[in-house]
Amino acid sequence: xxxYQRRVRGVEVMSDSIEKVKTMKQxxxxxxxxxxxxxxxxxxxxLATYSTCGFDGCSCQAWKSGSSxxxxxCSSCNHAIQYHLDKILSMTTSQKExxxxxxxxxxxxxxxxxxxxESVQKNVYMMLVKLxxxxxxxxxxxxxxxxxxxxxxxxxxxxxAITDFIATNYSHYSTEQQQKLTEFGKYLLYFTNxxxxxxPANYSDHNPDADFSAYKTIYLRWFALCHVPRIVTxxxxxxxxxxxxxxxxxxxxxxxxxxxLDKTESVLDRMKPDxxxxxxxxxxxxxxxxxxxxxxxxxxxWGSSDTGSSDIFPGMDxxxxxxxxxxxxxPNIKQCLSNETIVKIIGSITDPSKQVGPAGLPNSARDxxxxxxxxxxxxxxxxxxxxxxKDVPKQHLLWLVGMQNxxxxxxxxxxxxxxxxxxxDSKHKTLCLIxxxxxIGGICFRQFPSQDFTEVVxxxxxxxxxxxxxxxxxxxxxxxxxxxxGIYHFLTYADQYAIGYFxxxxxxxxxxxxKHKYEGYIKDYEGATLMQCTLNPKICYKQLSKVIKxxxxxxxxxxxxxxxxxxxxxxxxxxxxxxxxxxxxxxxPGIQESGWTPSSVKEEEHSNVNQKHFLHIWNRxxxxxxxxxxxxxxxxxxxxxxxxxxxxxxxxxxxxxKLSQGYYKTKKMFIADVHRIFNNCRMYNDPNTEYYKYAxxxxxxxxxxxxxxxxxxx
Numbered sequence: 001x002x003x004y005q006r007r008v009r010g011v012e013v014m015s016d017s018i019e020k021v022k023t024m025k026q027x028x029x030x031x032x033x034x035x036x037x038x039x040x041x042x043x044x045x046x047l048a049t050y051s052t053c054g055f056d057g058c059s060c061q062a063w064k065s066g067s068s069x070x071x072x073x074c075s076s077c078n079h080a081i082q083y084h085l086d087k088i089l090s091m092t093t094s095q096k097e098x099x100x101x102x103x104x105x106x107x108x109x110x111x112x113x114x115x116x117x118e119s120v121q122k123n124v125y126m127m128l129v130k131l132x133x134x135x136x137x138x139x140x141x142x143x144x145x146x147x148x149x150x151x152x153x154x155x156x157x158x159x160x161a162i163t164d165f166i167a168t169n170y171s172h173y174s175t176e177q178q179q180k181l182t183e184f185g186k187y188l189l190y191f192t193n194x195x196x197x198x199x200p201a202n203y204s205d206h207n208p209d210a211d212f213s214a215y216k217t218i219y220l221r222w223f224a225l226c227h228v229p230r231i232v233t234x235x236x237x238x239x240x241x242x243x244x245x246x247x248x249x250x251x252x253x254x255x256x257x258x259x260x261l262d263k264t265e266s267v268l269d270r271m272k273p274d275x276x277x278x279x280x281x282x283x284x285x286x287x288x289x290x291x292x293x294x295x296x297x298x299x300x301x302w303g304s305s306d307t308g309s310s311d312i313f314p315g316m317d318x319x320x321x322x323x324x325x326x327x328x329x330x331p332n333i334k335q336c337l338s339n340e341t342i343v344k345i346i347g348s349i350t351d352p353s354k355q356v357g358p359a360g361l362p363n364s365a366r367d368x369x370x371x372x373x374x375x376x377x378x379x380x381x382x383x384x385x386x387x388x389x390k391d392v393p394k395q396h397l398l399w400l401v402g403m404q405n406x407x408x409x410x411x412x413x414x415x416x417x418x419x420x421x422x423x424x425d426s427k428h429k430t431l432c433l434i435x436x437x438x439x440i441g442g443i444c445f446r447q448f449p450s451q452d453f454t455e456v457v458x459x460x461x462x463x464x465x466x467x468x469x470x471x472x473x474x475x476x477x478x479x480x481x482x483x484x485x486g487i488y489h490f491l492t493y494a495d496q497y498a499i500g501y502f503x504x505x506x507x508x509x510x511x512x513x514x515k516h517k518y519e520g521y522i523k524d525y526e527g528a529t530l531m532q533c534t535l536n537p538k539i540c541y542k543q544l545s546k547v548i549k550x551x552x553x554x555x556x557x558x559x560x561x562x563x564x565x566x567x568x569x570x571x572x573x574x575x576x577x578x579x580x581x582x583x584x585x586x587x588x589p590g591i592q593e594s595g596w597t598p599s600s601v602k603e604e605e606h607s608n609v610n611q612k613h614f615l616h617i618w619n620r621x622x623x624x625x626x627x628x629x630x631x632x633x634x635x636x637x638x639x640x641x642x643x644x645x646x647x648x649x650x651x652x653x654x655x656x657x658k659l660s661q662g663y664y665k666t667k668k669m670f671i672a673d674v675h676r677i678f679n680n681c682r683m684y685n686d687p688n689t690e691y692y693k694y695a696x697x698x699x700x701x702x703x704x705x706x707x708x709x710x711x712x713x714x
Contacts, residue, residue: 035100043100048084050103050136055083061137087139098234099136105234106132118199120216124224132234142235148221151238154245159189161245161301165293166286168301169540180278184286189241191260195252197222203251215251218244249294257287296484299537367545370473378435379470381477385429399432400424402439410460413495422457431478433461433470440465443478447487451517454482456492472545475505479533479541488535489513493528507531510647516686568593613709614659614670617702621674622652624701626694630677645684650676667711674702 048063060077113125135142229237441461570589681695706712
């Protein structure tokens, strides 16, 4: 582990490396400057030694001569030097200077090649030598991307992901804290760009279980595109953070984090006390949170290059750009309003001088007070559990006792012994809400990672602390905790008094999780309703209510601004008094000025055509060999509990009745109803049943029919 020890104390090592790079770069620049002062004939002779012969059929790769006279014929092919300069002579002075610079870099690379012992680096140096020689010979710009792939190699890039991570996860911090976190992010990106990777051989020696092939690919790209171009300026230099993504950080971030903290610690003494405190508190928190995101396979920041937050405000992209495919022809807010207007309206909402504070907002989120208390340190939340195999901190045991007491008081119908058994069971965890070091509420839960769900067992807050948003705040923390764990479904049994609360928290009695996933795992309660909550890994639930509230304010501001501009009153229509039966919608005075477009009318024109397609597909489905289980509604004589699990049934007979009534106005309505047949079947039946198999076969046939009719959207 000597390499790691060198890296951990390696700020000086990195500094030495940077100084060496600067020195070599300066020496190369001096050589290039000297070449530009040489006589023109000497410059041409030098360029000729790197250029192929242009004589028809000649394969000579470079002009060679023992004499310095530029008119000397090539000793290899006996052709005049002009044949080696046919492309060079047509170049401008600046282009020739670029070619001369490349010749210096070719010699520098070849020197590196001769001195290098590692085979990987030697191969890269030789590849770059050939690349630059080819560029000089052709009189073109060198392009290394064709050999190693096109940058960026991953999306989102490190820079995009870290910027989005800070913007979305810390928007609830104070303005000063957000500015500092953004500043830390910039420092981290700069530091990552300067980081030097260990060779594949060194990395493999100290990480025998790592994916050597993947690391070697990353190293080759980094070495050729990011490291060598620091010295060889003829090559385009890429920043690490602009071309690599999460794969690069998985190999390097633990070391980068350590070096970055060491570097900042070495300069803290020169900072003001308040700035020192911010660095010591916020920076480690940021790096720890970022490290968890890097190694979380289902993290939202690495999901897609198109899922970043808006520059204006998190979540505004979906509002400003429109959301459904059917609205592609409809003007969105950006088309109706200028960017300056949007920014001005958002500024009027986000400007602290124009706000009365969270407590003064009439429509503040129910958990806003709790969130502010947590930011001030009044509240804190801890996930704790008992253990049979290791010592449990005394404080954790006291909190578990406190949680037991809260549940006993707030859930009088539950037996005390039952509550105690589950709270202290080592398989159950408890999210505790702690105020003044006392437990005032919490959620007891049990995770089933293999089944992709968690059972919420108990959820309560002390009676004297209720109606303060603590319950919602607890649930939001629990959701974020499970997103980090990669579990995206909650199940719980709620009595008649708790159903309303759980619905507000995003639960529903429409259970979409397949029955075989939870049957036999979750505890069954007589007289209670089973409810489910599905989590979205792209949402930070602690901020969700705040972001939605802000979005509503922004949209309301945009609507009010638009309405203020449409203040003209138009006279009523008189054409109908003269016997006119109907007029085009666009002829109504003021309708187009309000932003209306005829897109919806165009959709209606296609409805009759779609109806014919729907009817044809419906008939084809009925005639399929796998359709017999779905021809009519499910009978309770066959499946008595079917409608307890399936809240929105569908079948081919019902769809046929809707078709005859002209119910389906769009293809989405028709397609959704048919797909519901198959989804309901899979939800109720086990995968090894024939019904499950028939649903898959008929759905494939349905999709093929949609494609044939031109109704299928990927």
